[in-house]
Amino acid sequence: MTRLTVTESERAVVRVDGVVAAVLAAGRHRLPGRAWRRSVERVDVRERTVLLTSQESAAADVPGVRFSVALRFRVADPVAFLVVSADPVDDLRLAAQVAARDWVAARAVDDVVSGRAGATAELTAAVAPAAARLGVDVLEVSLRDVAVPGEVRRALLEVSAARLEAQARLERARGETAALRALANGTRALEQNPALLQLRTVQAAAEGGGQVVLHLGAAVGGAAAGGAEAS
The missing domain is CATH 1.20.5 (Single alpha-helices involved in coiled-coils or other helix-helix interfaces)
Structure with missing residues (x-):
C-alpha cells in the first residue's frame, strides 16, 4: 500500500493510466491504483507574484510610455492548471501584458499618470476570464513605475x-x-x-x-450740538 503526504501549500493530482483519478488536499492519503499505473503531480497553490518590467505602449496622445505590471495570483483548479496550457504562467503573463497595454493606449498620458491607482480594478477584471480558463484566481493586476518621455515630462x-x-x-x-x-x-x-x-x-x-478735541456750542433753541476733531 502506498501512502502520500500532501502539505498545506500544495495539491496532488493523481492519474491512473493517464486519467485524473483524484486531487488530494493537505494530509496523508492512500493512493489508488498500482504504482506502475499511477503518476502524481504536485501543484503549488500559494500566492505568486509575477512582475513584468520594461513594458512600453503608446498612449492616446503620445508614444513611448513605459511601465511595469505586477500580477498576483494563485492556483484554484490544479487539474485545469496542468491540462489546459503547456505554460499557464506564461499565458497569464501575456494576458496581463495585453490588458495593461490596451488600458494605456485608451487614455491620454496625463490620465495614465494620474489614474494609475484606479487601473488595478479594471486590469484585474480584464485578466480574470483568461485566468479562470487556466484554473487560476487573479488576485490583483496593478500598473507600476509609469514613465513618460523626457520632453513630455517637461x-x-x-x-x-x-x-x-x-x-x-x-x-x-x-x-x-x-x-x-x-x-x-x-x-x-x-x-x-x-x-x-x-x-x-x-x-x-x-x-x-x-x-481728541471736542468743540461744543449752543444751538438754536437751546439744543446742544457737538463736533469732534482728531489731532
Missing part, C-alpha cells in the same frame, strides 16, 4: 506650473474684489450715517495715540 510640468499660477492669480483677484466690495460697503454706510464718520475718526485717533 511639457507636463510646464502645464502644471501654468495651472497653479492661474489658480493663484484667481485667488488674488477674488481677494482684491472682496476688499473693494467691503470698502464700497463701508463708504456707503458712512455716507448714509454721518455720525459714524465722527465716531470712526475718534476711534482712529485713540488707536493711534492722538489727542
